[in-house]
Amino acid sequence: MIIGVPKEIKPQENRVSLTPAGVDSFKRAGHTIYVESGAGISAGFSDNEYEKFGAEIFKSASDIWKNANMILKVKEPLEEEYKYFREDLIIFTFLHLANELSLTKALIEAKTTAIAYETVQLPSRLLPLLTPMSEVAGRMAVQKGAIHLETINGGKGKLIDGVPGVPPAHIVVVGGGIVGTGAIRRAIGLGARVTVLDIDIDRLRYLGEVFMGKIETLYSNNYNMIKAIETADLVIGAVLIPGSKAPKLITENMVKKMEKGSVIVDVAIDQGGCVETIDKATTHENPTFTKHGVIHYAVANIPGAVAKTSTLALTNVTLSYALQIANMGWKKAAKRNEALAKGVNLVDGNIVYKSIADAFDMEYKELKDII
Ligand SMILES: NC(=O)c1ccc[n+]([C@@H]2O[C@H](COP(=O)([O-])OP(=O)(O)OC[C@H]3O[C@@H](n4cnc5c(N)ncnc54)[C@H](O)[C@@H]3O)[C@@H](O)[C@H]2O)c1
Numbered sequence: 001m002i003i004g005v006p007k008e009i010k011p012q013e014n015r016v017s018l019t020p021a022g023v024d025s026f027k028r029a030g031h032t033i034y035v036e037s038g039a040g041i042s043a044g045f046s047d048n049e050y051e052k053f054g055a056e057i058f059k060s061a062s063d064i065w066k067n068a069n070m071i072l073k074v075k076e077p078l079e080e081e082y083k084y085f086r087e088d089l090i091i092f093t094f095l096h097l098a099n100e101l102s103l104t105k106a107l108i109e110a111k112t113t114a115i116a117y118e119t120v121q122l123p124s125r126l127l128p129l130l131t132p133m134s135e136v137a138g139r140m141a142v143q144k145g146a147i148h149l150e151t152i153n154g155g156k157g158k159l160i161d162g163v164p165g166v167p168p169a170h171i172v173v174v175g176g177g178i179v180g181t182g183a184i185r186r187a188i189g190l191g192a193r194v195t196v197l198d199i200d201i202d203r204l205r206y207l208g209e210v211f212m213g214k215i216e217t218l219y220s221n222n223y224n225m226i227k228a229i230e231t232a233d234l235v236i237g238a239v240l241i242p243g244s245k246a247p248k249l250i251t252e253n254m255v256k257k258m259e260k261g262s263v264i265v266d267v268a269i270d271q272g273g274c275v276e277t278i279d280k281a282t283t284h285e286n287p288t289f290t291k292h293g294v295i296h297y298a299v300a301n302i303p304g305a306v307a308k309t310s311t312l313a314l315t316n317v318t319l320s321y322a323l324q325i326a327n328m329g330w331k332k333a334a335k336r337n338e339a340l341a342k343g344v345n346l347v348d349g350n351i352v353y354k355s356i357a358d359a360f361d362m363e364y365k366e367l368k369d370i371i
Pocket of ligand 1: 270
């Protein structure tokens with residue numbers, strides 16, 4: 001199979017979908033790898049290094065898209081890439097289609113096979129390709145939040161851990177999954193007062209035990225949310241309902257009641273966001289806006305800010321799935337690997353992932369009826 005690795009074109013997306021070590025693995029399995037010149041440079045991988053392990057370097061993205069059987073990417077294709085979609089093309093990347101109507105339509109129209117990193121799901125319900133990026137994003141959410149709490153950045157001027165005689169910042173984490181846990185680790189590490197809300201009591205029990213009395217756990221309902229957000233200096237949105245749009249749990253009224261100069265980091269923005277006052281993602285170039293005196297940060301590709309760590313962490317987990325697709329073809333690979341089958345979102349113009357069809361009120365077909 002020919003595997004194409006184009007340079008990411010999303011603003012400030014510095015990750016790349018394959019490392020030279022990944023090229024080496026594909027090469028050993030007998031595949032051909034085309035890498036766009038400069039694709040890995042921001043993550044610390046030169047064209048020479050890719051070439052050393054057998055990749056062919058192409059100057060233009062269009063040559064890669066046109067000649068590859070499978071495109072490996074990090075983020076979803078942007079509009080200028082839609083023209084490359086075709087029937088005999090597999091795209092394996094983060095897609096977040098439930099929040100991307102025009103992309104979904106373009107892929108359906110071209111009958112491209114779309115396999116999403118974020119919906120590959122193990123029988124244990126874990127999302128193995130989302131996990132490392134969530135681990136990065138959770139830690140970064142607190143880091144970014146702390147910076148925006150500084151007076152010089154428009155924040156209320158609160159130091160996360162305070163000093164003797166002055167209380168620490170209150171960080172409220174909404175959703176105690178992988179992002180939430182990463183955020184809690186960092187928040188505790190910095191010395192904050194931490195509250196986490198989740199609807200999964202077992203998860204709250206686990207977090208309570210792991211963090212041994214250093215956090216407050218709250219069942220997630222509207223009543224508790226109002227109480228927690230009211231006193232928060234920094235709110236981190238980290239909920240997920242797999243494959244669906246995030247619920248708007250933090251309402252405009254709650255935001256209005258927050259102290260001026262507080263900060264909200266909505267990590268769940270890639271699924272539409274869980275904060276009512278944020279209607280679209282921001283970028284690393286312009287990461288924040290202020291509404292009701294509260295700083296909102298809603299970057300959809302937070303891990304891109306630490307491209308080296310993120311690229312290594314992402315490719316560690318995507319490579320084995322990509323190799324299965326390349327070695328067996330996606331149909332056979334999906335039949336053999338239940339987790340990979342869950343990653344298949346669109347096939348031959350059909351939506352085969354239920355919550356994406358539900359999000360747009362479109363027809364759903366079961367993958368097993370197609371392959
Ligand atoms: N912006 C970025 O750069 C970036 C990076 C990584 C992940 N993400 C996103 O972050 C979000 C969280 O990812 P994750 O890996 O932590 O998911 P996860 O499944 O591990 O955790 C989600 C948690 O949300 C909880 N939840 C669901 N409904 C809830 C509710 N009503 N109230 C409170 N909690 C609720 C779940 O019980 C679960 O514990 C996802 O939307 C993911 O796509 C964004």
